[in-house]
Amino acid sequence: DMMREVLGLKELEKKIKNRLQLRDVIVVAGDSDQSPWVKKEMGRACVARIKELLEGNTIVAVTGGTTLAAVAEMMTPDSKYRDVLFVPARGGLGEDVKNQANTICARMAEKAMGRYRLLHVPDQLSHETYQSIIEEPAIKEVLDLIKASSIVIHGIGDAKTMAERRKTAPEEMEKIEKNRAVAEAFGYYFDQEGKVVHKVNTVGIQLEDVQKVKHVIAVAGGASKAKAIKAYMKQAHHSVLITDEGAAKELIRD
Numbered sequence: 292d293m294m295r296e297v298l299g300l301k302e303l304e305k306k307i308k309n310r311l312q313l314r315d316v317i318v319v320a321g322d323s324d325q326s327p328w329v330k331k332e333m334g335r336a337c338v339a340r341i342k343e344l345l346e347g348n349t350i351v352a353v354t355g356g357t358t359l360a361a362v363a364e365m366m367t368p369d370s371k372y373r374d375v376l377f378v379p380a381r382g383g384l385g386e387d388v389k390n391q392a393n394t395i396c397a398r399m400a401e402k403a404m405g406r407y408r409l410l411h412v413p414d415q416l417s418h419e420t421y422q423s424i425i426e427e428p429a430i431k432e433v434l435d436l437i438k439a440s441s442i443v444i445h446g447i448g449d450a451k452t453m454a455e456r457r458k459t460a461p462e463e464m465e466k467i468e469k470n471r472a473v474a475e476a477f478g479y480y481f482d483q484e485g486k487v488v489h490k491v492n493t494v495g496i497q498l499e500d501v502q503k504v505k506h507v508i509a510v511a512g513g514a515s516k517a518k519a520i521k522a523y524m525k526q527a528h529h530s531v532l533i534t535d536e537g538a539a540k541e542l543i544r545d
């Protein structure tokens with residue numbers, strides 16, 4: 292903690308917390324755009340925070356992405372995880388297998404020696420299939436567990452980066468660009484005011500649900516994500532933000 296004081300990380304945390312009006316902010320040293328290990332440091336900080344929040348039968352919902360994959364890698368077993376259930380926050384969002392919420396959820400639970408349930412739902416669904424799939428008992432059961440989660444851990448991405456990574460269809464791409472989306476989280480795209488301008492249709496947690504979850508932790512760093520983080524957080528004041536120095540310095544600029 293002495294070291295964090297010397298590095299000025301505590302000062303950065305205080306400033307961001309006040310400026311973005313968040314429940315809490317944790318800043319780790321470095322910039323994950325430059326050094327890959329910084330993602331693991333955010334992961335370590337996130338794991339420590341999760342452990343503080345666990346109480347009895349907690350359901351922890353997680354999203355996908357490389358940052359959440361780093362959180363999963365840093366997870367360590369703890370007797371506290373015996374009664375914890377990990378679930379993916381939402382169904383498929385067009386990510387590669389390694390970045391999917393299901394993969395990360397299973398990995399995290401294995402590392403924690405906790406339990407998990409997965410969502411087996413295809414990415415792109417027609418309206419009719421969607422309606423019938425959410426009534427399937429096995430799916431419905433997992434969806435109910437997701438809705439009952441008291442901890443949600445999620446990533447935030449730059450809108451354009453995410454739309455491209457997901458190989459978004461041209462008409463959707465146009466909509467995202469025309470509406471000036473700058474941030475993405477949970478399959479929702481946000482403009483710089485934090486207003487939703489587009490969403491990917493899939494099952495699981497919806498943005499309205501996120502706002503009601505007891506503990507929400509956003510994990511996102513790198514100077515290149517500062518704009519996205521700032522925009523997303525405009526509608527997520529009850530969240531805890533875990534970020535890095537690279538993003539933090541940009542967040543307090545001007």
Ligand code: F6P
Binds near residue numbers: 384453476478
């Ligand atoms: O696609 C899942 C997701 O969590 C997105 O909501 C988010 O924008 C992205 O991954 C973050 O990915 P990364 O941590 O790789 O930047």
